[in-house]
Amino acid sequence: MSLSILENLKADLPPASVPEDVDVENLCAGFCKTLSSLNADHFTPDAIWRDMFALTGSSRTFYGADNIIQTWRSLIQCALPESITYLKQSARKIDLGESNWIEGTFTFEIDEAPARKCTAALSIVPADDGRWKIWVLRTFLDKLQNHSSVDKMAPASQMNGDSKHLELRHDRKDTFECVVVGGGQAGLSVAGRLQSQGIDYILLEKNEAVGDSWKKRYRSTKLHTNRESSHLPFNRTFPSHYPQYLGKDDLARGYSDWAQYYGISVWLSTTLVSGQWHEDTRKWTLVLLKGGETRNITTTHVVLAIGAGCQIPMMPTYPGIETFRGEIQHSAEYYSADKWKGKHGVVVGTANTAHDVAEDMVAAGMVSVTMIQRSPTYVLPAEYYEKVQELSWNADVPTEIADQEMLTVPLAVSRLISMLVLHGMARAELERFDALEKAGFKTVRYGDIIYQVFDRFGGHYMDVGASAKIAKGLIKVKSDALPVHYTTDGLRFSDGSELKADAIVFATGFVGTMKDTIRELLGSDVADRVEDFWGVNEEGEVKGAFKPCGHSNLWMHGGTTTHARYMSRYVALQIRAALDGTPLPILS
Incomplete structure (x- = not known):
């Protein structure tokens, strides 16, 4: 998919037209009546509505006042929002300098099955006629009635009398809900999240310990986003004694402790x-290799969280590889550069992993x-992104509130906000990028982090x-x-130059898709439908993830630490509703 998909989304930030003296609390409280009887005139012409499982049963974004109200009216015929209440003291002014607006939060309930509690967040702006109108409407599912909160869970010691993993208790089970x-x-x-909803589940991990998916990566692996945005659900998985940028061992320890807790x-x-999926019973039969032994289990739902x-x-x-006398690795095999001290190193690639490997080579004492x-x-300098993240993900704001503030915003709007803020920071520090380009590094100074993360799924460098060093x-x-060609002691290039190398690491990514993996594990009949x-x-x-993917009772989950954490709540809520026999009604 090309960048033009994001570029062509119908979104614009409003101008800075909010009066300084506006009473934001009274203004937002007055919109309770508006929400109970929405019409097109309540929205700006370029308004956006994003619904996350509250009314549409999926994650959907609608553009334009007429389109929004047409969809809204069709949905509330079967799922009428009731008990609309303004959340006191939630009103605030968002000021980005050249753009500003007012935000306020509301709660509402839907009695139609599955009965549920939801939230609406409004971004409102003054219109030319002097009235205040909705620019962005966000609605999202909070909890299912008669079930516990999906955002809170007691530790195992309070529920079971101990804090041990439950693995041995389930060791002979062969039937699960998920x-x-x-x-x-x-x-x-x-x-x-499944556990918080009382769902009988089991988590399958191929490694020997929780956290090994990080622990076994190359030695210098670290997150390039801040600690407060990296927790797992329910608690602050990484307290303040952890570093700001978590390394692989930090992540492994935190995950293991969290799972134990x-x-x-x-x-x-x-x-x-x-x-294998059985249409008659609406269940899956899975063949596992557990501890070296083959084992069959049955489950109603399957969640694939495999990247x-x-x-x-x-x-x-390149030709000539047989003549090269050095060592060649892909970053997937790479662990450290210690054994290459005093030698010449080359890294092919310039995204996050490539930079990590290059830094590791320098630290190991390679001669070049x-x-x-x-x-x-x-x-993207990490401190730029950190300033943005810390506005929400910080020690003073509960993680679930920060997630709600940041991750329910339509991607089209998040993209514009991020570019406005991050590009402004980059323009204020031209010399930083000038120095890179003087060293021969070709930079995209004013990129699009939303595109990199959500469409390209990488390919950038978050500078930590x-x-x-460059x-x-x-x-x-x-x-x-x-x-273009290997030599005995390095690489030859298209301009005729040669570069000496004793070790070459290719940080050039991976091929394959989730569909390929599904085809291999669950068969073509399943893969062709997802x-x-x-x-x-x-x-x-985002395509495919967190929502119905095209095949019954199969869910795909993944993404960054923030999205993996937050969107997991919706996966669990959808599965809980389906197991109750009242699945969320999906807008076609």
Whole structure:
């Protein structure tokens, strides 16, 4: 999918027209009556409505006042919002300098099955006629009536009298309401949410310990986003004694402690081998390899939390590889550069992993480190992004509130806000990017982080320190020609130049999709019915993830630490409603 999908979404930020002296509390409270009888004139012409499982049974975004009200009226015929209440003291002014608006939060209930409690968040602006109108409407499902909160859960010691994993208690079980495959942040988040809803589940983790999905990565692996945005559900998984940018061992320890604390039901050293859907019973039969033994289990729902499905390392091929006397690795195999001390290192690629590997090579004492850049790269200084994140994800704001503030915003709007703020920071620090380009690194100074994360799924660099090493010459850059041939001691390039290398690491990504993995595990009949996983659709919603994916009782889950955590609540709520026999009604 091209960048034009995001560029063409019908969204604009409002001008800075909110009066300084407006009483935001009274203004927002007055919209209770408006929400009970919405019509097109209550919206700006370019208004946007994003519904997350409250009325549409999915995650949908609608553009334009007429389209919004037509869809709204069709939905409330069967699911009428009632008991609309303004959340006192929720009103606030959002001021981005050249753009501003007022936000307020409301609660409402829907009695039609499944009975549920929901939230509406309004972004309102003054119109030309002097009236206040809705620019962005966000509605999202909070909880199912007669069930516990999906955002809170007591520790295992309070529920079960101990804080041990529940693995042994479930060891001989062979029937479950839900099976979650994959024990990274996505799988753990879903497992915890399922447990909060009283669902009989088991989490399958192929590694020997919770957290190994991070622990076994290359030594210098670290998150490039801040600690407060990286927690798992229910608590602050990483207290203040953890570093601001969590390393792989920090993540592994935090995940393990969290799973222990909440008594997450997990089978370790367990791999899904194959599965089959039975239309008559509406259940799955799964074949597992558990501790070296084959085992069959039955489940009603399956959640795949196994990443984007990009499992096969992608490496460019050049002639002459048989003559090269050095060592070649893909980043998937890479652990550290210690054994190459005093040697010449080359990294092919310039996204996050490539920078991490290059920094590791410098730290290991390699005599030279060179990155091969094949195309310009969006460089986003981590401190820029951290300033944005810390407005919501900080020690003073509950994580579930921060998630609600940030992750319910339509992607089309998030994109415009992020570019406005981040580009402004970049323009104020031109010398930082000038130094990179002087060193030969081709930068995209004013990129689109929403595109990188939600459509391209990477390909950028969140700068946590490597850019300064490039500017200082500690990491050199070759960006004026492409590799075309191996030599005995390095690479030859399209401009005829040669580069000495004793070790070459290809940080060039992976191939494959979630569909490929589903085809391998669950068969072509299932794979042919599911939507693609990740990327942005024509509404500006992520494809395939978190919602009905095209096949009954199958869910795909993943993404960044923030999205894996927050969106897991909706996966669990949908499964709970379906198990109750009252699935969320889905707008076709």
